[in-house]
Amino acid sequence: MMTETTEELSFNDNALVGQLYGELNRNLAIIEETSGVGIQVRGTTVTLKGSEAEVALAASALRKLYELLRSGYPVYPADVAYALRVLAASPKAVLTDIFLDKVYITAEQKVISPKSLNQKTYIDAIRRHDVVFAIGPAGTGKTYLAVAMAVAAYVNRRVKSIILARPAVEAGERLGFLPGDLAEKVNPYLRPLHDALNDLLGPGKVAQLLDEGVIEIAPLAFMRGRTLNDAFVILDEAQNTTSEQMKMFLTRLGFNSQAVITGDVTQVDLPPEKKSGLVEAQRILKQVKGISFCEFSDADVVRHPLVQKIIVAYQQATGSKKRPATRPASASRRKSGQDATTATRQES
Structure with missing residues (x-):
């Protein structure tokens, strides 16, 4: 029989406590449902009841979310879910190092920042390397964060142009039968x-x-045929490049330029006889200095809460959670034991 433990937490700022609890205690409800603890509230004091592991996770999340609030970060329900997911995978993670890493502030004053350890690793890799590969399932922020980094680089005058490319490969459709001209x-x-x-x-x-x-x-x-200088270049949906196209793209890079290549090797739309340039690049380039490979998993999904569950369901249906392609040596391989998206609203 599992032994139940109790822990009491006290916070001293009434205004921040209201934000920590959330509207109608919604943030606490997320912590209850995700971690499995029971939560009782009396003023600025929170009492947690559950197994030792459940209480440890919930207490850590509350303390670290409170520190985020004290640092001026507005905690939304989705942030609570992200925090629980991060701490379940890495209990010693410092949330302020992740959530307060401001990549860019949008036209509507929304702060773009990483929401998982892998996203933080990805952002840091882009800052340190001229070529970065981001590989993982849909909804993990690969493309969006790359575009945010490109915009930040342009605004800060580190590059003079932003170039975004995608292979025009049909996913069950025929391009030639679409109406209109080429554009x-x-x-x-x-x-x-x-x-x-x-x-x-x-x-x-x-x-x-x-x-x-x-x-x-x-x-x-x-x-093809171009040299891209002073540019931030992004190749999206790179799993649908052929080997020749990937080599062509990578050799376009000129002076003072950097490239980010994103893709999901489980969603290749190429004909069966064509080899994915992204899969091949993983094998050929993983030991090349100056190139970084970042890998994402379902734990990094930041879309609608159901997206993560859909990805996991498909992985289970195929009998394995492993990627079908060779895993790069430098990829981060963290697993989350919690579904931290239950009953949350996607905020970013």
Whole structure:
């Protein structure tokens, strides 16, 4: 029989305690449901009851979320879920080091920051390396954070242009049968990149920078023959590049430029006879100095709470949680024992 333990926490700032508990104690409800503890509140004192592991996780989350609030970070219900997920995977993690790492502040004053240990590792890798590969499932922030880093680099005058590329590969559709000219045909493939830029800069600013040629969004094929200097270059959906296309893209990099390549090797839409350039790059380039490989898992999903559950369900259906491609030596391999997204609302 599991032994129940009790721990009492006291906080001294009434205003911050209200934010810590959340509207109608919603943040506490998330902690209860996710960690399994029972929570009783009396003023600024919180009593936790449950197993030793459950109480330790909940207490750590409350203390560290309170420190975030004291540092001026506004804690939303989704942040509580992210915090629990991080601490379940790494109990000694310092949330202020992760959540207070401001990548960029959007046109609507939303702070873009990492929400998991792997996202923090990814951001740091982009700061330190000229070429970074980000590999993992949908919803883990690979592309969005890369675009945020590109915008920050441009705003801080570290680069003169932002170039975003995607391979125009059909996912069950036929490009040739779409209506319109070439630009209209490929636009649906580039829409996610437009969406990220609009969120970060605002549609008006994005339109202006596109007109000025500062931002370029184009199919990968348009990169052939070019040398990209003073640029932050992102290749999205890289699992759908061929070996030749990946080599072509990587050799476009010029002086004072850096590249981020993102993709999910479980969602390759190439014909069976074509080898994914991303899978091959993992094998060929993993030992090359100056190149960093960052790997994400379902624990890093920051979309709707159900997205993480969907990814896990598909992994279980195929009989393994491992990626089908060779795992890069430098990839972070953390597992989370908790589903920290229960009953939460996606805030970012």
